[in-house]
Amino acid sequence: MRLLLLSNSTAPGRRYLEHAGEALAAALDGVRRLVFVPFALADHDGYTAQVAQALDSYGVHVTGAHEGDPIESLDAAQAVFVGGGNTFRLLRELYARELLAPIRHRAGRGTVYIGSSAGTNVACPSIRTTNDMPIVQPPSFEAAGLVPFQINPHYLDPIPGHMGETREERIEQFLEENDVPVLAMREGTWLTRVDSSLTLGGEPVGARLFRRGAAPEEIESGADLSPLLEIAGRYR
Amino acid sequence: MRLLLLSNSTAPGRRYLEHAGEALAAALDGVRRLVFVPFALADHDGYTAQVAQALDSYGVHVTGAHEGDPIESLDAAQAVFVGGGNTFRLLRELYARELLAPIRHRAGRGTVYIGSSAGTNVACPSIRTTNDMPIVQPPSFEAAGLVPFQINPHYLDPIPGHMGETREERIEQFLEENDVPVLAMREGTWLTRVDSSLTLGGEPVGARLFRRGAAPEEIESGADLSPLLEIAGRYR
Numbered sequence: 285m286r287l288l289l290l291s292n293s294t295a296p297g298r299r300y301l302e303h304a305g306e307a308l309a310a311a312l313d314g315v316r317r318l319v320f321v322p323f324a325l326a327d328h329d330g331y332t333a334q335v336a337q338a339l340d341s342y343g344v345h346v347t348g349a350h351e352g353d354p355i356e357s358l359d360a361a362q363a364v365f366v367g368g369g370n371t372f373r374l375l376r377e378l379y380a381r382e383l384l385a386p387i388r389h390r391a392g393r394g395t396v397y398i399g400s401s402a403g404t405n406v407a408c409p410s411i412r413t414t415n416d417m418p419i420v421q422p423p424s425f426e427a428a429g430l431v432p433f434q435i436n437p438h439y440l441d442p443i444p445g446h447m448g449e450t451r452e453e454r455i456e457q458f459l460e461e462n463d464v465p466v467l468a469m470r471e472g473t474w475l476t477r478v479d480s481s482l483t484l485g486g487e488p489v490g491a492r493l494f495r496r497g498a499a500p501e502e503i504e505s506g507a508d509l510s511p512l513l514e515i516a517g518r519y520r
Numbered sequence: 521m522r523l524l525l526l527s528n529s530t531a532p533g534r535r536y537l538e539h540a541g542e543a544l545a546a547a548l549d550g551v552r553r554l555v556f557v558p559f560a561l562a563d564h565d566g567y568t569a570q571v572a573q574a575l576d577s578y579g580v581h582v583t584g585a586h587e588g589d590p591i592e593s594l595d596a597a598q599a600v601f602v603g604g605g606n607t608f609r610l611l612r613e614l615y616a617r618e619l620l621a622p623i624r625h626r627a628g629r630g631t632v633y634i635g636s637s638a639g640t641n642v643a644c645p646s647i648r649t650t651n652d653m654p655i656v657q658p659p660s661f662e663a664a665g666l667v668p669f670q671i672n673p674h675y676l677d678p679i680p681g682h683m684g685e686t687r688e689e690r691i692e693q694f695l696e697e698n699d700v701p702v703l704a705m706r707e708g709t710w711l712t713r714v715d716s717s718l719t720l721g722g723e724p725v726g727a728r729l730f731r732r733g734a735a736p737e738e739i740e741s742g743a744d745l746s747p748l749l750e751i752a753g754r755y756r
Contacts, residue, residue: 326697370693412655412656412657414653414654416690417690418647418648418650419648419697419698420698421648454606454652454655457609458655460562460655461562
């Protein structure tokens with residue numbers, strides 16, 4: 285299995301996906317055709333065109349999952365990229381178009397899976413650690429489960445003076461209900477999975493690992509997180 | 521129908537519910553017994569004790585909806601207060617304990633409904649404009665529908681330099697999918713409904729009203745919002 289899970293798609297002052305160029309190049313090695321899943325945003329054509337342009341320099345031909353027969357496109361592709369936006373809208377469409385199981389199946393058999401933000405959320409067992417607003421109701425929060433733990437993308441450390449719950453408090457509430465580790469990935473970081481190997485990459489600010497009953501653990505960029513692939517979470 | 525819907529329960533530097541004392545006193549006029557719904561937090565006893573203490577000076581006796589027979593408690597009470605915390609956890613418990621319909625029914629027949637934050641979210645037709653993390657999956661996003669529009673509590677204006685989507689962008693995404701007005705209530709504000717009259721109260725910073733196809737509208741504290749009770753929204 286080959287996964288590249290990005291916390292975010294755009295870094296300040298850089299072009300779309302530019303900050304993760306090296307990781308993308310590695311993930312796209314040997315990929316000639318890629319299916320882009322644009323359902324997290326409303327404008328499927330526009331979003332797909334943006335991605336086609338961004339991946340053109342990698343020599344990758346991009347097809348939108350909203351065009352033609354997406355199963356045929358998946359079968360002809362060596363990679364699938366699930367873009368960010370609203371996680372609830374994305375997951376609802378994946379169910380409505382019966383694409384969740386086919387994507388899970390192909391990722392398990394060697395099709396490269398790339399996700400950013402909402403696309404990273406749906407690579408988890410559920411979307412229960414998304415930051416997004418539940419603007420539509422998917423039939424289930426269950427997602428692709430390409431890793432056995434939860435990811436919180438765009439992780440934000442508490443902002444001094446900001447009222448309301450911090451992200452950390454939200455994740456602690458998740459852990460009150462579910463016994464599943466949450467990898468909180470700061471902006472500019474990504475996870476690379478190659479079969480049983482899992483590595484954190486990107487910005488040195490890294491990630492925080494939250495587990496029930498334990499203090500959050502700082503994870504530096506470059507860390508080997510392979511043991512996380514062995515966990516068996518319990519969802520309420 | 522008598523509703524008091526608070527954006528938040530605690531203002532900086534003030535005791536729990538203190539900032540809304542005047543509005544609370546008006547809502548609790550004639551109320552001797554109140555049922556508190558603590559399910560948005562994990563510690564039901566502790567949360568109920570906190571509310572009992574805060575409402576003691578109003579001469580109100582508080583019973584937790586997790587204690588004894590909640591339907592009997594509701595029948596003996598003149599008010600119900602649904603506290604804040606995680607909206608998904610709250611709504612899941614309201615369904616699991618079969619309390620959503622009884623609360624809706626009683627609010628329609630004169631039982632005062634007070635909500636703060638998550639308790640304000642569940643007074644709307646759905647929880648689709650909550651800010652909370654979907655840590656558990658309720659059977660439906662449909663909520664009590666005591667008003668026919670959506671509320672976004674704890675509304676935050678964009679923070680300069682903050683990466684990630686703004687609250688405004690999240691609400692605009694909601695409007696892409698649903699044709700329902702969203703009243704985005706800044707901290708320290710509340711809505712008071714008495715039958716067909718609806719008024720914004722609290723901090724002068726007020727609220728913003730988002731509608732599909734229109735620029736957001738600033739609403740000052742004190743504004744009469746009664747026309748909002750006439751709308752018929754369309755959810756996707």
